[in-house]
Amino acid sequence: MASLTWVTTEGKQRRLLTGETRIGRAPQNEICVPDSGVSGFHARVFREGSAWFIEDCGSRNGTYVNDEPRKRCELHDGDVIGIGNADFTFSAAETSLVEAGDASTILWRKGAAEEAAPAPQGGRPVTAGPAGLQRLVRGDVDYSAVGSVNSSLFTTSAMPKAGDDPLHLARRLMATYEISKATDGTLATSDVLDRVLGALFEIFRAADRAFIILVDPQTQETHTAAARCRVAGRAAEAGISRTALDRAMRERSALLCRDAAADERFAASQSILGLGIRSMMIAPLVFRDEVLGAVHIDTLKGMRSFTQDDLELLTFAACQVASCLANARLHEKVVAAERLAAVGQTLAGLTHCIKNILQGIKGGAYILEKGMEKGDLDRVRTGWEMVRRNNSFMEELVYDLLTYSREREPEYAPTDLNALCAEICDMSAGRARESGVELTFQPDAALGIAEVDPRGLRRCLLNLVTNAVDACAGRPGGSVTVETKAPGPDGMVRIAVRDTGCGMSSETLAKLFTVFFSTKGSKGTGLGLPVTQKIIEEHGGRIDVQSEVGKGTTFTLCLPPRRQDTRKL
Amino acid sequence: MPDNPKKVLIVDDEADNRHFVRATLEDDGYAFATAKDGAEAVERAAADRPDIIVMDVQMPKKDGFTALYELRQHPDLKAIPVILLTGIGRKTGVRFSAESVQEYMGEKPDAFLDKPVDPDKLRSTVRQLLHARPRGA
Numbered sequence: 001m002a003s004l005t006w007v008t009t010e011g012k013q014r015r016l017l018t019g020e021t022r023i024g025r026a027p028q029n030e031i032c033v034p035d036s037g038v039s040g041f042h043a044r045v046f047r048e049g050s051a052w053f054i055e056d057c058g059s060r061n062g063t064y065v066n067d068e069p070r071k072r073c074e075l076h077d078g079d080v081i082g083i084g085n086a087d088f089t090f091s092a093a094e095t096s097l098v099e100a101g102d103a104s105t106i107l108w109r110k111g112a113a114e115e116a117a118p119a120p121q122g123g124r125p126v127t128a129g130p131a132g133l134q135r136l137v138r139g140d141v142d143y144s145a146v147g148s149v150n151s152s153l154f155t156t157s158a159m160p161k162a163g164d165d166p167l168h169l170a171r172r173l174m175a176t177y178e179i180s181k182a183t184d185g186t187l188a189t190s191d192v193l194d195r196v197l198g199a200l201f202e203i204f205r206a207a208d209r210a211f212i213i214l215v216d217p218q219t220q221e222t223h224t225a226a227a228r229c230r231v232a233g234r235a236a237e238a239g240i241s242r243t244a245l246d247r248a249m250r251e252r253s254a255l256l257c258r259d260a261a262a263d264e265r266f267a268a269s270q271s272i273l274g275l276g277i278r279s280m281m282i283a284p285l286v287f288r289d290e291v292l293g294a295v296h297i298d299t300l301k302g303m304r305s306f307t308q309d310d311l312e313l314l315t316f317a318a319c320q321v322a323s324c325l326a327n328a329r330l331h332e333k334v335v336a337a338e339r340l341a342a343v344g345q346t347l348a349g350l351t352h353c354i355k356n357i358l359q360g361i362k363g364g365a366y367i368l369e370k371g372m373e374k375g376d377l378d379r380v381r382t383g384w385e386m387v388r389r390n391n392s393f394m395e396e397l398v399y400d401l402l403t404y405s406r407e408r409e410p411e412y413a414p415t416d417l418n419a420l421c422a423e424i425c426d427m428s429a430g431r432a433r434e435s436g437v438e439l440t441f442q443p444d445a446a447l448g449i450a451e452v453d454p455r456g457l458r459r460c461l462l463n464l465v466t467n468a469v470d471a472c473a474g475r476p477g478g479s480v481t482v483e484t485k486a487p488g489p490d491g492m493v494r495i496a497v498r499d500t501g502c503g504m505s506s507e508t509l510a511k512l513f514t515v516f517f518s519t520k521g522s523k524g525t526g527l528g529l530p531v532t533q534k535i536i537e538e539h540g541g542r543i544d545v546q547s548e549v550g551k552g553t554t555f556t557l558c559l560p561p562r563r564q565d566t567r568k569l
Numbered sequence: 570m571p572d573n574p575k576k577v578l579i580v581d582d583e584a585d586n587r588h589f590v591r592a593t594l595e596d597d598g599y600a601f602a603t604a605k606d607g608a609e610a611v612e613r614a615a616a617d618r619p620d621i622i623v624m625d626v627q628m629p630k631k632d633g634f635t636a637l638y639e640l641r642q643h644p645d646l647k648a649i650p651v652i653l654l655t656g657i658g659r660k661t662g663v664r665f666s667a668e669s670v671q672e673y674m675g676e677k678p679d680a681f682l683d684k685p686v687d688p689d690k691l692r693s694t695v696r697q698l699l700h701a702r703p704r705g706a
Contacts, residue, residue, distance in 0.1 A: 352627065355684040356583065362685040363589025370592065379592070386585045 002052050004031070004045065004081070004088045020046040023083055024057070031088075037061050037304070038084035045075070045090075052092065054081055067230050080205065085304045087205055175203045175313050176320070183324040192328050193226035196321050200297055201230065203313060206304040207297040211240055212285075212321075214293035215249070217329075222249075222293065240296050241277070248282040249291050254318070255282045256311040279305035283318035287326040295321065349515065349526055353397055360390030399459070400527040403534060404515065410453030410538050417450050417457075418443040421482050421495060424461040428469060432480065435473035439465070439480045446486035450493055452559060456535040463528040464497040464555050471501025471553060492541070492558040503549040512545065574600040575699055578619035580610040580636070581654075582628045590623050590654075593688040594695060607631030611639050614646050621699055623691070626655035634674045641676040650679040650698040654686055 002017040015021065015031060022029040024042040033042070039059035046053055055072040056063035064082030065073055075081075077092040182195035193212050200210045207230070214225040222245070248255045257280045280298035284291055295318050299305065364386025371379025425441045432439040465480065472478025478500055485494040504512070511517045513533045518526040536543050540560050547553040577599045579590045587603050595601070602617050604610040608631040610624060622640070626633035633653050640646045653670065671677035680694045 356586075356627075359589070359685040360583070360585045363585060363592070363688075366688045367589065367592040370596075382588065382592075386588065389585065 002047075002075075002093075003091045005091060006086050006088045017045060017047070017052065020044055022057075023088070024059075033084055033086055035084040035086065038086075042083050043081075045081075051075075052090070054090075059083075082206075082304075085206070175317050178202045179317050179320045179324075183320070189325065189328040189332060190226075192321075192324055194228075196295075196324075197226055197228040200295070200314075200317065201228065203317065204297055204306070204310060206279075206299055206306065206310075208300040208304075209298050211296040212293060213240075213245060213296060214285075214325075215291060225293065240298075241280070244280070244282055245294055245296060249284050249294050252284050252286055252291060254284065254311055254315040255280075256306055256308065257281075258305045258307075276300055281306050281311050281314050283311075283314045285318055285322035285325060287322040290326075292322055292325050292329075294318075346515070350401075353527075354394075357390045357393050357397065360393065361387055364388075364390060397527070400531045403456070403459070403531050404527060408538065410456055410535070412451050413454055414449045415452050415454045415457070416448075417452070417493065417495065418445075418447055418484055420454060420457060421461060421484055424458065424465055425482055427462065428465045431466065432469045435469055435478070436476075437469050437472040437478040437480055439469070440482070442481060442483040444484045444486050447484050447493065448486075450559065452539060453535070456538070457557075460532040460535050460557065461495065461497070463532045464557075467528065468497050468499035468501065468553070468555075471499050471503075473501075475501060492560060494556055494558055496554055496556045498552065498554040500552040503551050503553055504547040505549055509545065509547060574598055575620040576600045576602060576617060577695065578602045578604065578610065578613055578617065578622045578624075580604045580607070580622060580624035580628070580633070582606055582625065586625060586654075589686075589688075590691065593691050594623075597692065597696065599695075607633055607636030607639075610636045611643075611646075614640060614649060615643070618645075619649060621695055622649055622651045623695065624651060624653055626653055634670060637670070637678055638674050638676050650701075652680045652682060652691075652694060652698070653678040654682050654684060 003014050004017065004021070005012060005014045007013070021031060022041060022044045023031045023033060023038075024040050025032070025034055025036075025038045026040040029041065039057070039061070041057045042059040043054055043056050043063045046055070052075040053072060054063065054065065054070065054075055056070065061084060062069045064070065065075070065079055067080075067082065075090045075092070077090065079090045081088040081090060178199035179196065182199035183192055196212065197210045201207055204210075209227070209229045211224055211228075212226040213222050215222050224240075244255055244257070257277075259279060260277050278299045280296065282294050282296045285293045285295060295314065297306075297314065364383045366383070367386065368380055368383025371377065371381075371383055421443065422441055425439055429439060461482075465482065468480040472480060480500075481496075481498045483496045483498065485496070487493050513530050515526060515530045533543055536557055536559070542558050544556040544558060545553065546556075577590075577594055579587050579601060580603070581587045581590070582605050591601050591603075602613055602619060604613045606628045607624075610622065611631075613619075614622060624633045624636060633655070637651055637653065640649065640651065653667075667677050667679075667681040670681065679698050682691060682694065
């Protein structure tokens with residue numbers, strides 16, 4: 001059987017729907033809501049066939065379904081009907097509750113309000129009668145200052161205690177869950193704030209707008225860091241009360257204004273009513289004696305107002321948000337420090353590379369000039385070679401930096417990999433000879449044409465062969481072998497560069513692809529291997545490395561024979 | 570060249586840089602020896618007993634700071650003047666000076682020249698150190 005469920009200070013109540021059910025302030029209604037924001041005959045719920053409908057009976061403040069104003073609409077399971085200050089949840093499902101005689105409204109809880117008011121006689125269920133709801137919606141001004149936010153709340157009103165209302169405990173639990181869910185797994189302040197606002201709307205269904213105001217740690221000025229409105233565009237329609245906000249933050253106390261129309265305290269300053277606010281709550285965000293800001297939520301439409309219980313919940317949520325914000329700020333500081341350190345290290349590495357190249361150019365120019373002064377052609381040639389060599393180092397450095405620092409697509413072209421490897425071996429022959437290293441190439445004749453970025457791959461192979469020759473330099477019988485292999489069962493083309501050089505320790509291996517890490521002193525830019533890795537990964541391939549100290553190293557480039565076409569159709 | 574020329578040990582892993590230092594100083598009539606890293610520098614210094622060492626900092630195997638420290642611990646080599654050449658520290662970004670090297674390594678080079686090195690400054694520094702009174706004398 002379909003039913004409507006709503007919450008009053010008396011507890012959660014449910015009415016089983018048997019036929020037309022009228023909702024309004026007049027006692028003739030099946031559900032009587034003595035709320036000044038509710039019209040005498042406000043709305044009716046009725047059945048047509050198997051469907052249930054709600055229809056507004058020309059009320060002053062309107063009928064809302066899931067926060068949308070409605071004249072008439074079909075009801076679905078879980079829909080929330082907003083009438084005045086009350087939310088009714090429609091349930092289409094069969095109920096397993098024991099239905100109490102002919103009474104169609106069941107009291108689920110006997111709360112503190114009942115203790116104050118006389119309990120209904122004869123087991124008659126409490127309808128939305130005057131004792132409870134009147135207290136809730138009497139519409140007076142109540143500035144409830146909830147003590148010291150950062151500690152006493154947890155030890156007094158906000159912490160569960162024996163005899164606490166189970167419904168309030170459930171709401172607190174839900175608030176904790178919503179805020180925890182909102183702040184879980186994110187450390188970016190902007191993300192935290194946005195999610196917290198979403199959670200506040202979940203917790204406070206009556207809220208129309210929510211704001212998080214933060215204090216700038218440097219200037220101590222406040223600014224709205226995040227804002228959200230249930231109805232799009234309404235956040236900008238009205239501002240927030242600066243006076244109330246300043247007071248909440250200054251006194252570190254949460255504020256509740258139930259009815260802005262009767263507000264006298266803020267009348268002298270900026271009028272809350274003038275801002276279009278019906279009811280509002282502000283809770284400061286305090287973490288370890290520091291006021292980080294405040295949370296402000298309010299209602300604009302109808303006669304919905306917040307309660308003391310809402311205020312306690314908001315204060316409770318604000319404590320969690322403050323702690324989360326403090327963590328987020330700490331995280332941002334750490335990230336900023338790390339970024340600065342990374343930039344510093346990058347600059348140091350770059351400066352080192354550039355200074356060495358400048359040294360080569362300056363030294364070459366000096367030797368060249370001296371050669372010219374003395375008419376010594378050998379010196380002129382030596383100086384000129386130094387200038388030219390260091391100029392090409394600079395070109396390589398710029399290419400490596402650009403390759404490493406930007407997203408790029410390889411420029412694919414059908415390439416004879418054996419011919420490319422042979423070219424690299426020819427280019428490196430002079431360097432190998434000077435270093436007393438034997439350089440050999442073992443092509444796999446079965447390897448055909450592959451689609452790769454020839455310029456990028458040339459750079460990779462040159463890096464690897466140069467490294468291999470350097471690793472063998474000065475070692476008797478040092479040799480470097482470049483070997484190609486046609487695609488194996490995994491479809492990968494392999495190019496191996498094997499040396500019998502000094503090998504690498506596990507410590508060096510761990511840092512192998514770290515930018516600006518080099519074991520080659522002035523010669524190394526520390527960009528060669530990171531750039532090689534990036535180019536190979538851009539091809540969808542990988543680099544395998546095997547190394548043993550004192551015995552040598554093998555780098556194997558594994559490339560898919562055909563590129564994966566990543567272009568969108 | 571004089572009968573008994575002063576010996577300069579040039580230490581740098583980069584051939585161009587060794588070439589540059591030699592070309593800068595050769596008109597002053599020195600004799601030259603070279604080493605490609607800090608470890609070789611200490612060996613050559615012990616074998617050749619140079620009158621001055623011009624050494625790079627960033628080198629494989631053993632850097633210039635460590636080689637300086639080892640030279641200064643050696644009873645027969647500690648008096649040899651050492652000029653260090655470098656830019657800034659690769660990892661730290663710190664611009665070194667003779668004083669900061671002393672703080673860092675416990676030993677101070679006789680001179681510290683920034684790359685790219687000015688040839689005239691290098692020549693005058695070598696000349697000055699060769700004619701100065703030995704350290705500690």
